[in-house]
Amino acid sequence: MFSKILIANRAEIACRIIRTARQMGIRTVAVYSDADIAAPHVGLADEAVHIGAAAASESYLSMERIIAAAQRSGSEAIHPGYGFLSENADFAEAVDAAGLVFIGPSPASIRAMGLKDAAKALMERAGVPVVPGYHGDKQDAAFLAERATEISYPVLIKARAGGGGKGMRRVDRPEDFTAALDAARREAKSAFGDDAVLIEKYLTQPRHIEIQVFGDGHGNVVHLFERDCSLQRRHQKVIEEAPAPGMTEGMRSAMGEAAVRAARAIDYRGAGTVEFIADVSDGMSPDRFFFMEMNTRLQVEHPVTEAIAGVDLVEWQLRIANGEPLPKSQADLAVDGWAFEARLYAEDPSRGFLPSTGTLSHLRFADGDARIDTGVRQGDCITPFYDPLIAKLIVHAATRQAALAKLTRALQHTQVAGTTSNLDFLIRLSEQPDFVAGHPDTGLIDREAKALTAGSPPDDIVLAIAALIEAGGMARSLGGDPWQALGAWQLWAEVSRPVALHHGGGHTNCRVIAKGQNHFSVHFGDRAVGIRIVGVGDGICHVEIDGRQLSADFFQMLHGLTLFLDGHTHHFHRTDPLDGAEEEAIGGDRLTAPMPGLIKIVRVQEGDMVAKGEALIIMEAMKMELTLTATRDGVVESLHVGEGDQTSESAVLLSLRPEDAK
Structure with a gap:
C-alpha cells in the first residue's frame, strides 16, 4: 500500500479522503491556494504545499504545480477528488509520466467518457440505451x-x-x-x-437515477446499486437518496447490468458513476431508462452508497489503485436500509439559488443525528473563487420513512449565520408531500419553487423574542435588573424601548416594555405579546409566552441577529438610516452586481432605451452565468463596466433614468 499520497483538491472532499487515508496508515499531503491558507483540509493533512493564487486556474487547475508538489513531498500517488482535474485525461497521463500513480481510471477511459457525444455513440454500440x-x-x-x-x-x-x-x-x-x-x-x-x-x-416526467460502478483492472466489475438524484435545481443535485424509491428488482437488475456493460466497454478501473434518465410517466419500467453520461470519478453523493452497501469507497479506490482486486464480488453486495444526503450551500433560494459569500459567523450541526462531511468551520469565509458548499448531511436508517425523518431532524438542528444558506429550503423540501410519498422527479423543485423558496414572515412569537434580544432584555442572566438592561429610568412612565426589526424585504416596528423582573410586554400596534425570561446562557434563551415554554438559540453580529426557533432560521438585519434614505432616493435606477464576478457580455450602450426585464449584462460568478436584467423601463444614463472587467459585490454596473428625464 502507498505510504504517502497527495490530494489534488480542497475543502470537503479533501477532508473526506484524508480521514480514510489516516485510518489506513497512509500519510497525506494537502495542496492549497492563497484563499485556503487556513482551510481545514490544510491543517488536517500531515503536510501541506502552497500551489498558487486564489483563482482555480492558477492553483487547483495547474497540473504542473500539483505534480511538482507531489514530487517535492515524496508522494507516491495523487487522488484528484472530484471537480477540478478529476476527469482530465491529460492530467492522468501527466501523473503517470511523472512516475506517480493516478488514483482513478486510465486516461483512455476518461477520454472515452469525457465527450458526451462520443460516449453516447460508444454506449449504443455496447447495447446501452441512450436518450x-x-x-x-x-x-x-x-x-x-x-x-x-x-x-x-x-x-x-x-x-x-x-x-x-x-x-x-x-x-x-x-x-x-x-x-x-x-x-x-x-x-x-x-x-x-x-x-x-x-x-x-427533454423528458417531461423524468427521474435521475445513477449506478455506482467499480472496476479493478483484473477484469472484475461490480455495481453497488442505485442512487436517486432527481431533486435538482439548475441541473445540480440537492438531495440524493439510495436506494431509489419505487425501484423494482427487475429494473435494478437491468440498470445494474447496463452500467456494468458501460464500464466493461471502456475497460474501467476505479470508482465511476453511470447516470441514467428514467421515464416514469407510466411507472418504473426496465425498458424506459436511458444513458446520459458516465462520471469517471468519485461522486459528491457517494456517502449514501457507502451507507447502504456498508463499504468505504475511498478505501476501495486506494486499494484498486495499488493493484489489488475488488474487495467484494457482486454476490457479496446487498442493500441495507435507506440513506439520504442533503447539500447545504451558501446560496439564496429566493433569488434563483444565487451563490452567497460571507463569513460563517456561526455554524453548528446536530449531535449524532447525521454524518457531516464538511470542509469549513465556524469563522471561515465563503469566497467567490470556489463552489459554495458548506456541508453534506448524510443519514441512514432501516426504512425510507425513518431515514427521511432523521434527515429533517438533522436539518432542523443545523444552524448557519453570517451568510445566506439554503437550510430552510432543504427543510421544506424534506417535508414536501410528493417527495415524502416517494415520488421525486427532476421537475419537482421547479414546480414547487414558490412554496419551497418563499420567505416566511416571522410570527408574533418570533418577533417578540427578537425584539426583546435587540432591546437588551437578554443582556443579563436570570436575576438581572431588567430596568437597567432596558436603559435609563423614566419619571411617571413605564421603562420601554422602541425596536425596529428588519427581516427579508420588510420591517416591523414595536416597543418593548419592562413589567417587572424578567417580565416584559412587546407591543406591535394594537397587538401585544407577554414574555417572561426563564433563563439565558451560552446563546440560548428560555422564555415563557402564553403559558408555553420555548427555547431559542440566537447569535448576534455587528450587522444583525439570527434567531433559531422550532427548526427554522430567522435573520434580522440592522440598517443605517442614511443608507435607507439613499436607497429610497435612488429607487430602481441602479443595476448592481449581486456578487463578485467577471463581466462577460454588455448588451447595451449609454443612451439606449431598455424595457423592464430586458437582459443588460451577463456576468460569471462561482462557476455559473448570471443574466442581469432591467428593473424597469428607462434609458441607460451611464455605464460603469466593460466586458472582461472584474467587479465586486454590490458594485454599480450601470444607471438608468426615466425615458422622459433629461
Whole structure:
C-alpha cells in the first residue's frame, strides 16, 4: 500500500479522503491556494504545499504545480477528488509520466467518457440505451436548430464536455433556441474550454437515477446499486437518496447490468458513476431508462452508497489503485436500509439559488443525528473563487420513512449565520408531500419553487423574542435588573424601548416594555405579546409566552441577529438610516452586481432605451452565468463596466433614468 499520497483538491472532499487515508496508515499531503491558507483540509493533512493564487486556474487547475508538489513531498500517488482535474485525461497521463500513480481510471477511459457525444455513440454500440437526440460533430447553429425541431420540443442543450449542469439549457419553443444555444456555448467554453454541444429530447416526467460502478483492472466489475438524484435545481443535485424509491428488482437488475456493460466497454478501473434518465410517466419500467453520461470519478453523493452497501469507497479506490482486486464480488453486495444526503450551500433560494459569500459567523450541526462531511468551520469565509458548499448531511436508517425523518431532524438542528444558506429550503423540501410519498422527479423543485423558496414572515412569537434580544432584555442572566438592561429610568412612565426589526424585504416596528423582573410586554400596534425570561446562557434563551415554554438559540453580529426557533432560521438585519434614505432616493435606477464576478457580455450602450426585464449584462460568478436584467423601463444614463472587467459585490454596473428625464 502507498505510504504517502497527495490530494489534488480542497475543502470537503479533501477532508473526506484524508480521514480514510489516516485510518489506513497512509500519510497525506494537502495542496492549497492563497484563499485556503487556513482551510481545514490544510491543517488536517500531515503536510501541506502552497500551489498558487486564489483563482482555480492558477492553483487547483495547474497540473504542473500539483505534480511538482507531489514530487517535492515524496508522494507516491495523487487522488484528484472530484471537480477540478478529476476527469482530465491529460492530467492522468501527466501523473503517470511523472512516475506517480493516478488514483482513478486510465486516461483512455476518461477520454472515452469525457465527450458526451462520443460516449453516447460508444454506449449504443455496447447495447446501452441512450436518450434520443443529436450527438454528432456538426455545430452550425441553424443545423442544430433543425435537429431540435426534428426531435420535437422541449429539448435539452448540453455541453458535450464536463458536467454539473454547466452549459445546459432547457428549450421549450423554437424561437428561444438561438439565445439558449449561445448561453450554453458561452458557459461551456468558460467551464470546460469546449463550446460544442449536443441536443437531446427533454423528458417531461423524468427521474435521475445513477449506478455506482467499480472496476479493478483484473477484469472484475461490480455495481453497488442505485442512487436517486432527481431533486435538482439548475441541473445540480440537492438531495440524493439510495436506494431509489419505487425501484423494482427487475429494473435494478437491468440498470445494474447496463452500467456494468458501460464500464466493461471502456475497460474501467476505479470508482465511476453511470447516470441514467428514467421515464416514469407510466411507472418504473426496465425498458424506459436511458444513458446520459458516465462520471469517471468519485461522486459528491457517494456517502449514501457507502451507507447502504456498508463499504468505504475511498478505501476501495486506494486499494484498486495499488493493484489489488475488488474487495467484494457482486454476490457479496446487498442493500441495507435507506440513506439520504442533503447539500447545504451558501446560496439564496429566493433569488434563483444565487451563490452567497460571507463569513460563517456561526455554524453548528446536530449531535449524532447525521454524518457531516464538511470542509469549513465556524469563522471561515465563503469566497467567490470556489463552489459554495458548506456541508453534506448524510443519514441512514432501516426504512425510507425513518431515514427521511432523521434527515429533517438533522436539518432542523443545523444552524448557519453570517451568510445566506439554503437550510430552510432543504427543510421544506424534506417535508414536501410528493417527495415524502416517494415520488421525486427532476421537475419537482421547479414546480414547487414558490412554496419551497418563499420567505416566511416571522410570527408574533418570533418577533417578540427578537425584539426583546435587540432591546437588551437578554443582556443579563436570570436575576438581572431588567430596568437597567432596558436603559435609563423614566419619571411617571413605564421603562420601554422602541425596536425596529428588519427581516427579508420588510420591517416591523414595536416597543418593548419592562413589567417587572424578567417580565416584559412587546407591543406591535394594537397587538401585544407577554414574555417572561426563564433563563439565558451560552446563546440560548428560555422564555415563557402564553403559558408555553420555548427555547431559542440566537447569535448576534455587528450587522444583525439570527434567531433559531422550532427548526427554522430567522435573520434580522440592522440598517443605517442614511443608507435607507439613499436607497429610497435612488429607487430602481441602479443595476448592481449581486456578487463578485467577471463581466462577460454588455448588451447595451449609454443612451439606449431598455424595457423592464430586458437582459443588460451577463456576468460569471462561482462557476455559473448570471443574466442581469432591467428593473424597469428607462434609458441607460451611464455605464460603469466593460466586458472582461472584474467587479465586486454590490458594485454599480450601470444607471438608468426615466425615458422622459433629461
